[in-house]
Amino acid sequence: MRVLVTGGAGFIGSVTGRALRLAGHEIAILDDFSTGHDWACIGKQIFRADLRDRAGLDAAFGAFRPEAVMHFAAKAVVPESVANPGLYYDVNVVGSLRLLEAMRLVGCRKIVFSSSAAVYGTPEKSPIDEQAPQHPINPYGRTKKHFEEVLEDVRPADGLAYASLRYFNACGAAPEWHLGEIREPETHLLPIVIRATMKNQPFTVCGTDYETRDGTCVRDYVDVRDLADAHVRALERLRPGQGAAYNLGSELGTTVREVVAAVGKVLGKPVPFRDGPRRAGDPATLVASCAKARAELGWTPRRPLEESIRSVVEFLQSRGG
């Protein structure tokens, strides 16, 4: 299939682009490079455009004529969404609507959408399945929920096929493809802990008085290469007029202290950290149930956290630390 990968210069989009090519699909990338990187792009078909720019979208769709879209492009930093909600609605909702319109104009009726565990907000129970109530607690999560609802409304109206993939905490890297997560400032725990340890600069544990086994937040870390595999499976199972949402996680809860211990073990040295207060809006525990993705996509998360940590270390070392 010809697949347009929006956000293909970013962390998850770039790794998935490689996986799509390995699976025999032709890809093009559409990205504004606001957080993406030139070095992460593969292939010659790269459209430098903002999702909100109809002319840029039309040029890309006209030139590449995609049969499907993988839609990763988004603003995705929770505190920034609280500080600047208008930007988040503009890119994640308005931009995504423009993308859908560009798809409609060329008869492209398949989309795999990067949603998020943020749609659930503070869960009532754990693990979280797809039927859990959705009460997002920040603008970022609300924009993801809104666009999922748009897809579900458009589906019966004009035969759209979609999969909304709700990732939990994406982690790891694909050093074999020279791909991984680089953002400034870094906002995700695993690269923060690894970089702090490699540079011997302490990082802060945000909150040590949660109702969890050691007082720190429990999260579900899923390897980016496992996520890429789920995307290929979801794409290949899209059927006209059908849509579904899937949780993608490891189904294992890991506390911040356990992440620290695992990084220390892999790097063979102590992790420098200090304990700090809670951050506003952090639920104590977020762990996925992926029974639906197992049953319907035939997908299983395979890579344990230690393997993800090793992949990040290898990737960072290959870039000079």
Ligand SMILES: NC(=O)c1ccc[n+]([C@@H]2O[C@H](COP(=O)([O-])OP(=O)(O)OC[C@H]3O[C@@H](n4cnc5c(N)ncnc54)[C@H](O)[C@@H]3O)[C@@H](O)[C@H]2O)c1
């Ligand atoms: N990383 C995670 O743990 C996680 C968890 C849940 C959901 N997600 C979702 O997965 C997707 C990818 O996340 P990521 O971690 O790879 O982030 P990322 O920032 O590395 O990638 C996002 C890409 O989108 C591009 N982009 C942003 N705004 C754009 C615009 N207006 N027009 C065109 N391109 C634009 C960026 O340049 C970047 O290449 C996002 O939709 C995010 O919300 C990520």
